[in-house]
Amino acid sequence: MQYYSTRDRRNGVSAAAAIAQGLARDGGLFVPQSIPQLSLDEIRQLRGRDYREKAVAVIGRYLDEFTEAELTAFVGETYSANYDSAEIAPTRFLDADTGILELWHGPTCAFKDMALQMLPRLLTASLKKLGETRRVCILVATSGDTGKAALEGFADVEGASIVVFYPYNGVSEVQKRQMTTQRGENVLVSAVKGNFDDVQAGVKQVFGDRDFMQTLDKKGVFLSSANSINWGRLLPQIVYYFSSYCDFVSSGRIKLGDGLDFCVPTGNFGDILAGWYAKKMGLPIRRLICASNANNVLTDFINTGVYDRNRAFHTTVSPSMDILVSSNLERLLFMLSGDTAVKGWMEALKATGRYDVGAEVLAAIRADFDCGCATDGTAKAFIAELFAKTGYLMDTHTADAYAVLAEMRETGARFPAVIVSTASPYKFCDSVLDALGQNSAVPGAELIEKLAAATSTRPPKPLTGLFGKTQRFTGCVPKEKMQALVLDFLS
Numbered sequence: 435m436q437y438y439s440t441r442d443r444r445n446g447v448s449a450a451a452a453i454a455q456g457l458a459r460d461g462g463l464f465v466p467q468s469i470p471q472l473s474l475d476e477i478r479q480l481r482g483r484d485y486r487e488k489a490v491a492v493i494g495r496y497l498d499e500f501t502e503a504e505l506t507a508f509v510g511e512t513y514s515a516n517y518d519s520a521e522i523a524p525t526r527f528l529d530a531d532t533g534i535l536e537l538w539h540g541p542t543c544a545f546k547d548m549a550l551q552m553l554p555r556l557l558t559a560s561l562k563k564l565g566e567t568r569r570v571c572i573l574v575a576t577s578g579d580t581g582k583a584a585l586e587g588f589a590d591v592e593g594a595s596i597v598v599f600y601p602y603n604g605v606s607e608v609q610k611r612q613m614t615t616q617r618g619e620n621v622l623v624s625a626v627k628g629n630f631d632d633v634q635a636g637v638k639q640v641f642g643d644r645d646f647m648q649t650l651d652k653k654g655v656f657l658s659s660a661n662s663i664n665w666g667r668l669l670p671q672i673v674y675y676f677s678s679y680c681d682f683v684s685s686g687r688i689k690l691g692d693g694l695d696f697c698v699p700t701g702n703f704g705d706i707l708a709g710w711y712a713k714k715m716g717l718p719i720r721r722l723i724c725a726s727n728a729n730n731v732l733t734d735f736i737n738t739g740v741y742d743r744n745r746a747f748h749t750t751v752s753p754s755m756d757i758l759v760s761s762n763l764e765r766l767l768f769m770l771s772g773d774t775a776v777k778g779w780m781e782a783l784k785a786t787g788r789y790d791v792g793a794e795v796l797a798a799i800r801a802d803f804d805c806g807c808a809t810d811g812t813a814k815a816f817i818a819e820l821f822a823k824t825g826y827l828m829d830t831h832t833a834d835a836y837a838v839l840a841e842m843r844e845t846g847a848r849f850p851a852v853i854v855s856t857a858s859p860y861k862f863c864d865s866v867l868d869a870l871g872q873n874s875a876v877p878g879a880e881l882i883e884k885l886a887a888a889t890s891t892r893p894p895k896p897l898t899g900l901f902g903k904t905q906r907f908t909g910c911v912p913k914e915k916m917q918a919l920v921l922d923f924l925s
Contacts, residue, residue, distance in 0.1 A: 552587075574599065696719060707765055723851075743783070754831060867884060
């Protein structure tokens with residue numbers, strides 16, 4: 435299967451090349467030339483398989499350059515003893531028609547593990563297939579969870595280095611500690627003055643600097659990405675939509691072929707876009723519900739067709755969604771309209787901060803997506819309410835989705851739905867404690883213990899002892915100095 439840039443479909447590349455490059459040379463994102471199909475009978479067969487077997491069956495449809503044996507090995511290494519649930523991504527049921535898809539049972543306690551533990555294996559295999567002899571440097575902009583998951587995946591990987599940038603004061607204390615205490619001789623972590631959009635723009639600027647790329651090439655290094663702009667990062671996320679649908683059918687709550695909604699907390703649009711690909715592959719998803727926080731640029735876009743980042747930026751209790759430029763939306767727009775239109779919209783976004791996709795494309799988006807947003811206060815209220823009623827504890831991002839789904843059910847028909855839970859509540863201890871009416875003004879080292887005591891729940895093993903580790907990376911740079919820091923690290 436060939437892959438094309440969202441800004442120029444004239445020249446296709448192999449899956450290996452798309453994964454190795456991460457971002458297309460023209461600044462676009464790689465998309466597959468077609469979307470493979472799974473029949474209902476094939477989905478029925480998936481029900482009897484474990485998560486690893488489902489992953490091979492789904493991912494293999496897009497990676498015809500890789501053998502089944504290769505993919506089986508990658509999947510087996512990725513979803514192994516580093517997960518604290520044998521189900522890997524279990525669906526927990528709250529009632530007769532509501533499930534929570536828990537994607538945080540991996541080594542960094544966030545949904546990014548589902549893809550970022552596999553990406554290093556896909557990437558290194560791709561480089562071998564391409565005969566690449568240069569060293570790869572993975573350059574990452576993170577709003578919190580991607581950074582740690584990428585660091586964990588690429589730490590001490592032979593032939594690779596990784597540099598992670600995060601917004602100063604834009605991540606939770608637990609997320610910051612996870613990154614700044616990262617092991618590995620090939621890793622670098624730095625804060626950036628500004629918000630996530632500043633960080634993401636800085637990383638894109640580095641990728642777009644041809645002179646800088648030539649400088650690295652002379653050093654025997656090239657850049658790639660572990661953000662969801664990399665197709666190898668997005669692809670594994672499609673799997674858990676199939677897995678959760680099978681869970682819902684197996685529970686007897688719906689029949690095979692019945693529609694199922696997925697409510698997804700998202701900022702960069704990658705997680706929910708994976709659900710859209712699953713739907714277009716034949717999974718009976720009725721609606722994809724895009725849940726935002728106060729940074730509701732996606733809510734406004736899905737309602738109006740106008741994407742406008744010219745608005746106030748809010749620092750919220752769900753920091754991984756504090757984003758005003760949603761990179762993966764470009765892939766959806768390409769699939770619905772083509773590269774010529776997308777290129778113009780992206781140029782308009784860069785120049786003016788806004789673009790309008792028009793009535794026809796908006797109608798195509800509305801055919802698959804609903805949307806809503808939640809305030810910090812509403813999200814916290816639902817954390818407390820759900821815990822009081824059921825004993826189930828959710829993080830702030832999951833609570834945004836829970837709140838959006840609850841509002842939709844109040845004003846319209848109630849359909850079976852899955853809430854996609856993206857992180858352990860222990861990654862956002864202070865906000866969850868606040869939601870439960872507990873004092874969160876305690877030293878960072880005590881936050882995890884306090885939440886455990888207040889809820890009689892057990893913190894994930896990867897987070898216990900976190901605050902006793904030495905912080906290796908304490909630097910902070912302005913956006914203009916990011917490139918220099920990368921060059922110095924690679925020299």
